[in-house]
Amino acid sequence: MEKDRQIAIEKLKNSSYSLVVAKDNKIQYKSKEESVGSIVDLMDNQADLLKKAVVADKIIGRAVAMICDYASVSFCYGLILSQGAIDHFNKVGLSYQAEKVVKVIRNRDDTDLCPMEKLTLKVENSLEGVKKIREFLNK
Secondary structure, eight states, rough: HHHHHHHHHHHHHHHSSSSSETTTEEEEEEEEEOHHHHHHHHHHOHHHHHTTTTEEEEEHHHHHHHHHHTTSSSEEEEEEEEHHHHHHHHOOOOOOEEEEEEEBBTTTTTSSSSSHHHHTTTTHHHHHHHHHHHHTTTT
16 A cells, blocks of 8 residues: 555646545546545446545545545545544544645635535534535535
């Protein structure tokens, strides 16, 4: 897994990708989409890629933390991690690393919480969180 960590983190830091998934010593998936949509799509359509994989993401809030837990990811790396994501990782025992920790993830125009952060704020269970995220995205 150490090699997967190196590959994923290096690719995230040195490219315009916002999500990189590494497993079996190679990059399995990458996306430039700056929302939870790509990891939800991956979870729903190629769940085997996430299982026991390393996920490197520019921004990890509670929603992505719950998705990673639900999908049985083995390690998460974020350029920015919210305290809510860290609390969730610690609660479920998922290993992580962050470049920067922020109290919460804000929306793009910085007027409120990120909609996904707000959606999962009071949710404790990853299954319930994933359900809420799917419902929100399918609206």
